[in-house]
Amino acid sequence: AGLGRTALPAATGTAVAAAVFAVSGLYQLTPLKDRCLARCRSPIGLMLRYASYPRTSRDLRAGAHHGAFCLGCCWSLMVLLAAFGVMNLWAMVALTAVITAEKLAPAGHRIARVVGFASLALAVAVFWFPALAPGLTGGGMAGM
Template sequence: MTGRPATVARGAAPAGLLLVAAAAAWVWVVAHRGGAAAMPGTMGLGLPAFLAVWTLMTAAMMLPATAPVAALYARTITAHRAPRMAVFTAAYLLVWAAAGLPAYGLAAGLGRTASLPAAAGTAVAAAVFAVNGVYQLTPLKDRCLARCRSPVASMLRYASYPGAARDLRAGAHHGGFCLGCCWSLMVLLAAFGLMNLWAMVVLTAVITAEKLAPAGRLLARAVGIASLALAPAVFWLPSLAPALTTGPPPGM
């Protein structure tokens, strides 16, 4: 009977540390960027600064839903747990940091809509909503979400990884499926504002519920349908996408 509590305890500490890291990232977001609700594009940041902000933002949004997977993985580790879990988490975040490169290009491109008439930004916003809506209903989304919701098969795969690179490969592998699951939801921030605090809170709740709630798969489909509905609705309510529908600044 003593073995099971010890095994559970092995997973609880790493999961708690991930939640602490997510909370710290949220504190940074609120303190530094909480007021930039509808700022378009890259927020005036160069690539290095953008990647740093993007990584902190994704840590805040993704780590809460990743904590149960980290706890499960930690239970498979019998020695040097803390440094190995640090490698696992770093590899996971590196996947999202790498995703910041195309995110920067996309943000820079969409940021140019600020100098165009508001109607052009509205059309781009409709396309953003449509892309997310379609992807939410695809088999690829469903497959990636299934891996995040039921990671036991992945744990068996990770156990077969040989050598010291096991934790690095495991973290990157899980990060890849998480990216595949959530990238289109993150693209929505282009319409709401990259560091729009309320949009981040809502999307974090959606991402966490998709992965952890019993009806998570149904929620993913509902979010897809809602996003498809927002695509035409933004033409009547441009305020649904404040970062793309404000039109050119005065004097331009």
């Protein structure tokens, strides 16, 4: 396969892209995403929880705990980079904006829901417009 082309056959790439969009969209709508987002948005409770731990383990435990919640908050958005293209600058900028808005905007939970529904819509739309997932479909350049 040449540069810019995917190793997956077009139909397989499209099906994988739809699955990636669907899994990401569904996760964005789960209570687990809400819980992780709430913890990531307000880490002060976590810091207070670990304040009484001995210094040698406190920082490592607090960092690992907070990191796990942030991973739970953002993994579904990061997996979208597989569909959009890992080195797609515009996808990186857009997903960074979404993650920042989810974590900092007062309506962060609603933003997560909108992104979830948009991702589900992309899961359906990618069958008609494979170029929506250039990272998996070759950007519409691969044979259909």
